[in-house]
Amino acid sequence: MSRPLDIVVLGLSLSSSWGNGHATTFRALLRGLRAEGHKVLFLERDVPWYAAQRDLPDPDFCELSYYHGVDEFIALFRRRLISADAVIIGSYVPEGAAIIDAVAALRPRLLCFYDIDTPVTLAKLGRKDEEYVAGRQMSLFDIYFSFSGGEVIDRLEADYGVVQGKALYCSVDAERYGNTGEVPEWDLGYLGTYSADRQPALEKLLIEPARRLPTMRFVVAGPRYPAEIEWPANVARIEHLPPADHPSFYSRQRFTLNVTRADMSAAGWSPSVRLFEAAACRTPIISDFWRGLDEVFPKDKTIIIARDAAEVVEALTRLPAEKRRRMADAAYQIVCNGHTGRARAKQLVSALINCRQEADQSAQGISA
Structure with missing residues (x-):
């Protein structure tokens, strides 16, 4: 996978930053991926709350498409999900557990999870709350990208059966954030x-x-x-x-x-x-x-x-x-x-490439 990657991301929201921290995280990361030459399709559930508060309805750094439910989602994007180099599902996606099952059934080349709420997720699973990911699904992902690092990664792998946990902190778009020189108010x-x-x-x-x-x-x-x-x-x-x-x-x-x-x-x-x-x-x-x-x-x-x-x-x-x-x-x-979006994008792509290479080498060893 030395060529530019084709990545599909399912997230809570990209179009609206109202009342969530996911949109800014995804925007910095996806802008970084675009700067590195990669192609991204972002899929977002079309819900009234975000539809009424969209501050980025037409991003210039990725494709953005909407869906209304799990069945429509699969019908509209089945081919793209299968052909993509990686499918990354985010935390707090509506009907997330059903989405994960539907995508896993298509056997994408790489299936990953990006948990922007890892400690919240673990607390939810401890209460048997499987709002957007189920405990039985944690081992389905080729890579479990986590907003949290350190001991949290060890816990994901030891206690929840995660195959490969990777810290992927949020980041900032360095081209859009800088001191404006205004007088402190x-x-x-x-x-x-x-x-x-x-x-x-x-x-x-x-x-x-x-x-x-x-x-x-x-x-x-x-x-x-x-x-x-x-x-x-x-x-x-x-x-x-x-x-x-x-x-x-x-x-x-x-x-x-x-x-x-x-x-x-x-x-x-x-x-x-x-x-x-x-x-x-x-x-x-x-x-x-x-x-x-x-x-x-x-x-x-x-x-x-x-x-x-x-x-x-x-x-x-x-x-x-x-x-x-x-x-x-x-x-x-x-x-x-x-900690820029481009630095984070490089980390993401490196992890995807290494995972795919390891899977290919393992398959070759089995066939030999």
Whole structure:
């Protein structure tokens, strides 16, 4: 497979970034694949929620097609699924378990899973919740690409029968993310859809510091926050921020906050796309702690780890501007060197090629 690859991806959404983190992850990866010369068809369930909120209805870096149900999906794309070099099914695809069974029955050249929610997936399987992948299906995939790395990969293989687990972190499109040079408008900001398990950390690391620092300015961008949340007067709210506006948003913050979902924090080794986006914009990052974070962004050299409101207040009021700039520059270099969409695309393609070669060699050995 040294020629350009033909890849089919089934994901939650590419066309709409509203209320999900999948779209930006797929966009960076697929743009990287296009830059590397590969061909991608992205298949998305046509659901009303995303249909009404599409901010990328016609991407220029891949084909994008829609379907309404499993039977229609197979009828429309059967030949392409069979002929593709690889079929990659993502997490949270509607009727995902049925989709996986239908695609596996076609015996594609390579069948892979891209879990952008690995710790959530494992927690769901532990509760016998098989919303988008079943436990019996974990061994069907030639490669199980995981949003989480480290010990999570060992667990996938040892406890769930995954044949080959590979960490494939999210990434950032370096050509679309960078500092805009705008004057800082907020001292600390946060970008993320409301999540009940993230809210306590947001309360501790942004809302409480805002109460303690009434002369400073804060901002929270993202949908679905309950109306009953009592925001301090110095916390601005933005309901939705499309990806095209992310660089400006980050560039207008003195610091940005990263908060991790409970399942991902417990699992560790699960860097959010917001970390890479903020670093690409040279915005200093304050983050909650999880195992593996300092393997991506070394503590105190590239990122500030805060465990309570007092540590956030300390950073906002006492960190010298020069040190803040040095940390942001160091994080920027880390992202540019290994966490762009193109870098991630190279990792994906290398894994696919190696897997196919190993399968071919194994088949030759059996036939001999």
